Amino acid sequence: MSESSPPHPVTTEAPPIRALLTLAVLALTLVLLIAPLAVVFAEALRDGLSAALASLTERDAWSAIRLTLFVAAVSVPLNAIVGLAAAWAIAKFDFRGKAVLITLIDLPFSVSPVVAGLALVLLYGSHGWLGVWLQAHELKIVFAFPGLLLATLFITFPFVARELIPVMTEQGRAEEEAALTLGASGWHMFRTVTLPNVHWALLYGVLLCNARAMGEFGAVAVISGKIRGQTTTMPIMIEMLYNEYLSVAAFSMAALLAALALLTLALKSLLEWRHADLLSATRRH
Amino acid sequence: MTLAFRRTPAPLLAALLASSAVMGPSLAAAETRLLNVSYDPTREFYRAYNALFAEWWQAQGHEPVTLEQSHGGSGAQARAVIDGLEAQVVTLALASDIDAIAARSEVLPKDWQAGLPHNSAPYTSTIVFLVREGNPKGIADWDDLIRDDVQVITPNPKTSGGARWNFLAAWGWALNQPGGSEESARDYVTELFKHVPVLDTGARGATTTFTRRGVGDVLLAWENEAFLALDELGEDSFEIVVPSVSILAEPSVALVPGNIEDEAQREVAQAYLDYLYSPEAQALALANYYRAWDTSLAADDDIERFPDLELVNIADFGGWTEAQPRFFGDGGIFDQITAE
Numbered sequence: 342m343s344e345s346s347p348p349h350p351v352t353t354e355a356p357p358i359r360a361l362l363t364l365a366v367l368a369l370t371l372v373l374l375i376a377p378l379a380v381v382f383a384e385a386l387r388d389g390l391s392a393a394l395a396s397l398t399e400r401d402a403w404s405a406i407r408l409t410l411f412v413a414a415v416s417v418p419l420n421a422i423v424g425l426a427a428a429w430a431i432a433k434f435d436f437r438g439k440a441v442l443i444t445l446i447d448l449p450f451s452v453s454p455v456v457a458g459l460a461l462v463l464l465y466g467s468h469g470w471l472g473v474w475l476q477a478h479e480l481k482i483v484f485a486f487p488g489l490l491l492a493t494l495f496i497t498f499p500f501v502a503r504e505l506i507p508v509m510t511e512q513g514r515a516e517e518e519a520a521l522t523l524g525a526s527g528w529h530m531f532r533t534v535t536l537p538n539v540h541w542a543l544l545y546g547v548l549l550c551n552a553r554a555m556g557e558f559g560a561v562a563v564i565s566g567k568i569r570g571q572t573t574t575m576p577i578m579i580e581m582l583y584n585e586y587l588s589v590a591a592f593s594m595a596a597l598l599a600a601l602a603l604l605t606l607a608l609k610s611l612l613e614w615r616h617a618d619l620l621s622a623t624r625r626h
Numbered sequence: 627m628t629l630a631f632r633r634t635p636a637p638l639l640a641a642l643l644a645s646s647a648v649m650g651p652s653l654a655a656a657e658t659r660l661l662n663v664s665y666d667p668t669r670e671f672y673r674a675y676n677a678l679f680a681e682w683w684q685a686q687g688h689e690p691v692t693l694e695q696s697h698g699g700s701g702a703q704a705r706a707v708i709d710g711l712e713a714q715v716v717t718l719a720l721a722s723d724i725d726a727i728a729a730r731s732e733v734l735p736k737d738w739q740a741g742l743p744h745n746s747a748p749y750t751s752t753i754v755f756l757v758r759e760g761n762p763k764g765i766a767d768w769d770d771l772i773r774d775d776v777q778v779i780t781p782n783p784k785t786s787g788g789a790r791w792n793f794l795a796a797w798g799w800a801l802n803q804p805g806g807s808e809e810s811a812r813d814y815v816t817e818l819f820k821h822v823p824v825l826d827t828g829a830r831g832a833t834t835t836f837t838r839r840g841v842g843d844v845l846l847a848w849e850n851e852a853f854l855a856l857d858e859l860g861e862d863s864f865e866i867v868v869p870s871v872s873i874l875a876e877p878s879v880a881l882v883p884g885n886i887e888d889e890a891q892r893e894v895a896q897a898y899l900d901y902l903y904s905p906e907a908q909a910l911a912l913a914n915y916y917r918a919w920d921t922s923l924a925a926d927d928d929i930e931r932f933p934d935l936e937l938v939n940i941a942d943f944g945g946w947t948e949a950q951p952r953f954f955g956d957g958g959i960f961d962q963i964t965a966e
Contacts, residue, residue: 465710467709468709472710483710483711484706484710568694568696568711583834584666584831586858586859
């Protein structure tokens, strides 16, 4: 249906005004997006590429990179599964408390990350509600990997579900009902009908989720304990290096983090471009 | 309508859990670990000291030890230890932050300060002014800081140990002026904080605000932090101004028995603190701009660097047990003057 575009231009502005507006947007993009990124890369390469690479392979820096990738590698699939389940429940079923569930999913968007981190410390810290029990059983949550994971899971919780809910709601239940009527099992139906219908939205959500999981600072900073080489993720390491007057190292890591985000974006664009036709058929928002 | 699963994607979950067990940050702790939770400006010193200690420890015929560091605002770091950050050793900016750990958790005895020489302060420092090159505002002493055209950078006394020393140094100077009284000291400090445009949580954050972001005309800084800034950022960008009166700042160190796992760890932790008082470590502290006690192995330059100045002492304020609640506690003098 997108084929039937109107024969005359939609806008009525004169060409000079259009050009001016386009230029304004380009200038803003340059100032707000490109320039800061360029500065990060320029600072990282100030002493040459080898200095930048050397700073990234230094023991603590390398362990921060590994930790960040590992936190993302665990939290993103978990959030993808939970987000898919939540979106499915919300889009395909009617039940009491649905509105409450949708609001709850959005909660991490509205709660400040610092509050999220502090809440986890209050809950799991040594004087927290669960902390005493955890300590008695020698389970470490705060200032250790599980705390970092919990903080990241909390912060990135809405990303997948938020992408899926509108798509799933729009598609309705008709196709699933047809599959069931034809005798498909629940899992079979999910794999062959539901998942293919939403896989672009799912991928988009996963990519956004991944970018945020790697970049989260506030909540993670509260719960990290900042032990070098142990609980410092890349964003925390960047701040630490900067505070230690190690500019090249700080900006090299910042450049790497930015590059990982750009890679995520490029991946998304590439998929969108290669599968543009499929995409326009399934994603309409 | 009803949708029912007959099979669940169990293999996926199992694979995920297995991968997390394999790839997790190395949990195997064959060698002894030691976590030193410290405050902001000691990053460079403890990086050097950890190397020195590790070498000495092995030279004594012991197994190698893994030394871990955490840095932040002193008060914030104490808070983290109270909340369960498992430090075997704390090296904080002032005694009252370690007192806070002793008071709010069971990991540390209340009489910890008697555990090591010199009130458990292996090195001391003081508070000086860092100004921009050529001292464009002509700042010479504390009274210049409350001139209309001067902006002062200090971290927040609530979270930063250095900032509490800043506060008390200012108070001590005002009290020592002719006709000085508690009231005039309070007026001076109130006025001083009106000249502070931003309160960072830790000393290093404040230094960054002043040196890199170019905010303010004068930074109230640890002497060691000021020397380090000169060293790192170039002596032609900043100058140190020594006020007529400052304070003897005693950063304290302590063992945290509640976080010690076994006898091997206790032995390393105790040695780690004791060795801070060795001539080698004291020379290292002096080279890192701290005023250490034992100068026998230090280079002349590292000793002569420190100017003589009149220092008030925390004892003049009744010790930290009295000064902390009175000045920095909830509803204390700092809260009162910032509310005005």
